[in-house]
Amino acid sequence: MTSVLQYEHVTKSYGLFGRRVAALDDFSLEVERGEIFGFLGPNGAGKTTAIHLALGFMRASRGSGHMLGQPFGHAATRARVGFLAENVALYHRPANTLVKFYGALNGLRDHALARHVRVVLEAVEMTEYRDRNVGKFSRGMQQRIGLAQALVNDPELLILDEPTSALDPLGRIAVRELLLRARSAGKTIFLSSHLLSEVEMICDRVAVLVRGRLLRIGKTADLLERRGVAVIVARGISNTQFAGATAQEGLVTITVPRAAQRETIERIWSAGGDIVSVTPQRRTLEDLFVELAGTDQADNRGEDFYA
Amino acid sequence: MKPVLLIGLNYVREQRWVVLSLALYPPAMLVLLRAFDAHLTPGDLSAFLQQQASFAVLFAVVFAASAINQDRRSRRILGVLSKAVRRSQYIAGLLLGVWLFIAIYTGAGLLTLAVISRDSAAHGFRLMLSAYVAAMASSAVTMFFTTFLPPFLATLVAGIFLGIPALLQMLRIPWPNYAAPAFVLMRDITLAPDYHLRPDILLLAVAHALVFWVLASVVFSYRDIAVSIE
Numbered sequence: 001m002t003s004v005l006q007y008e009h010v011t012k013s014y015g016l017f018g019r020r021v022a023a024l025d026d027f028s029l030e031v032e033r034g035e036i037f038g039f040l041g042p043n044g045a046g047k048t049t050a051i052h053l054a055l056g057f058m059r060a061s062r063g064s065g066h067m068l069g070q071p072f073g074h075a076a077t078r079a080r081v082g083f084l085a086e087n088v089a090l091y092h093r094p095a096n097t098l099v100k101f102y103g104a105l106n107g108l109r110d111h112a113l114a115r116h117v118r119v120v121l122e123a124v125e126m127t128e129y130r131d132r133n134v135g136k137f138s139r140g141m142q143q144r145i146g147l148a149q150a151l152v153n154d155p156e157l158l159i160l161d162e163p164t165s166a167l168d169p170l171g172r173i174a175v176r177e178l179l180l181r182a183r184s185a186g187k188t189i190f191l192s193s194h195l196l197s198e199v200e201m202i203c204d205r206v207a208v209l210v211r212g213r214l215l216r217i218g219k220t221a222d223l224l225e226r227r228g229v230a231v232i233v234a235r236g237i238s239n240t241q242f243a244g245a246t247a248q249e250g251l252v253t254i255t256v257p258r259a260a261q262r263e264t265i266e267r268i269w270s271a272g273g274d275i276v277s278v279t280p281q282r283r284t285l286e287d288l289f290v291e292l293a294g295t296d297q298a299d300n301r302g303e304d305f306y307a
Numbered sequence: 308m309k310p311v312l313l314i315g316l317n318y319v320r321e322q323r324w325v326v327l328s329l330a331l332y333p334p335a336m337l338v339l340l341r342a343f344d345a346h347l348t349p350g351d352l353s354a355f356l357q358q359q360a361s362f363a364v365l366f367a368v369v370f371a372a373s374a375i376n377q378d379r380r381s382r383r384i385l386g387v388l389s390k391a392v393r394r395s396q397y398i399a400g401l402l403l404g405v406w407l408f409i410a411i412y413t414g415a416g417l418l419t420l421a422v423i424s425r426d427s428a429a430h431g432f433r434l435m436l437s438a439y440v441a442a443m444a445s446s447a448v449t450m451f452f453t454t455f456l457p458p459f460l461a462t463l464v465a466g467i468f469l470g471i472p473a474l475l476q477m478l479r480i481p482w483p484n485y486a487a488p489a490f491v492l493m494r495d496i497t498l499a500p501d502y503h504l505r506p507d508i509l510l511l512a513v514a515h516a517l518v519f520w521v522l523a524s525v526v527f528s529y530r531d532i533a534v535s536i537e
Contacts, residue, residue, distance in 0.1 A: 048533075055389050058531035079391035089382040091321065101317065105310050105390035149386065 003066075004157050004188045005031035005054060010063035012049050012212075023049040025212040026063070031190055036183050038203035038220070039192040040285070042293045046212040047192045048086060051161055055083055068157060079106045082155035086162040086192075088146030092135030095126055095145050102149040120148040123178055139166035147175065158182060159190045164198065176202055200224070200285040208292050215292045223288055228258045229281040232265065237273035251276060310392045314400025318374065319407045326408050329366065333359055333416035337423055352420065352427045353434075359416040360438030360496045364489070367409050367442035368469075371449040372462040374401040375527075384532055395524035402450055402520060409442045433504050434496055441492040444512040445469055447519035448489070454527040488512035 012024040023046045031037045041047050052058050056073025070077040091098060099117045108116055121127045124144040134145055143166045164172045179189055179202055193199050207217040232254045239247035245254040256264045265275060319326060340347060378384035413435045421428040448468060453461035472487040484491050488511035496502060
């Protein structure tokens with residue numbers, strides 16, 4: 001695997017002199033080719049700043065980074081990248097003309113441009129609105145056109161900042177499927193989103209950023225596995241024999257530390273019961289997010305915050 | 308080159324109602340003047356042209372001052388600069404847009420003049436060509452200042468910068484023409500009764516426009532464009 005997006009000890013500070021605030025603090029990250037990478041964090045965590053640095057909208061105060069093998073801000077490289085900004089802002093033109101404009105800015109011409117525009121408008125299900133002015137679209141429709149302009153150059157790397165925030169459930173499903181298809185086609189997707197369930201469903205790896213610092217990074221499945229805890233479901237026993245066990249429709253559920261798993265199973269067998277399942281307990285991404293963001297906020301909160 | 312053209316045309320398209328309104332002003336004024344005084348003298352027409360020339364420069368400064376800011380405030384700049392567009396191309400595109408707008412404005416004035424008085428058309432062309440080139444240089448100077456100052460301040464500072472020769476002239480301090488070709492062109496347009504083209508000054512003004520485009524591009528390449536500007 002090769003990394004398509006790489007941050008190396010990047011710090012980005014705003015403000016002047018003594019009033020400087022670090023939006024990113026010694027931030028390092030690598031996104032590998034062909035993966036969907038979820039980039040999470042509470043508001044003000046520095047996610048958008050990290051994205052803007054990669055695209056060259058701003059310069060790092062310290063550190064450096066590479067996108068598709070070139071330093072951040074390399075204009076020609078952006079022809080191989082698609083970007084959808086949070087709260088996308090578009091010129092008020094007919095959808096077809098607008099997507100064509102953005103495609104042409106990326107160097108597409110003539111038949112190739114016309115074909116790409118047609119394909120992406122189909123992909124975001126906006127073909128029937130192609131001649132209508134984008135200024136008259138709803139937020140959801142504008143977001144679809146935003147996605148179309150990001151896809152028009154058939155990018156190797158797709159950077160999406162809250163791509164589904166204004167979409168209805170059907171729209172979200174359509175975008176999710178589109179992203180999965182893109183991954184199957186070998187594209188890399190860097191996805192910043194607050195919709196954790198969505199990230200959980202499609203992302204191969206996830207990073208959690210809080211106050212400009214990377215708190216956690218790893219494979220989604222690994223991060224969600226709650227290490228050291230297993231859930232045992234058994235039948236043919238009474239729940240009163242096991243501390244904290246619950247019974248429902250003849251099945252007894254026992255949550256035990258992984259160290260006590262074997263012993264508990266043997267006790268169930270000794271009591272004449274049968275094991276139905278043993279599952280390492282998983283948490284949701286929301287649990288992880290709240291745990292990380294909450295811990296950090298508590299660490300940084302003043303003692304008399306509510307005094 | 309293509310991105311520059313696309314951004315320039317897009318700018319004119321975004322400003323199309325303003326462009327149209329202002330382009331209709333010269334013919335509307337000339338029609339009104341004709342309606343109230345059927346015998347316009349060459350002097351009247353010359354004064355009208357001088358006024359249009361001054362307006363062209365003024366509009367160039369005002370529009371150049373707000374061009375980047377409009378795109379940043381609306382966040383549409385992110386869509387453009389996330390493509391394979393260099394900052395210098397973006398600045399060149401906006402300048403081209405302002406220049407196209409001024410070309411439409413001065414062209415409308417000239418066309419109307421040609422319809423009303425064919426005899427004054429040649430003189431009008433010389434005058435408007437000079438005003439156009441002065442507007443090119445003035446807008447590039449303003450664009451340079453707007454890369455690091457808010458629009459109002461950029462307009463003010465550009466106005467002061469472009470007007471320094473007037474102050475020096477008042478104080479009888481000698482200054483070289485090549486330092487402020489836009490001022491020389493405008494001075495000649497507004498003060499010289501029988502205006503003659505000065506190709507050397509025209510070329511200098513074009514060179515000024517290019518120099519300030521380069522300066523604006525360099526400064527803008529170091530600017531954080533996504534930071535809130537409010």
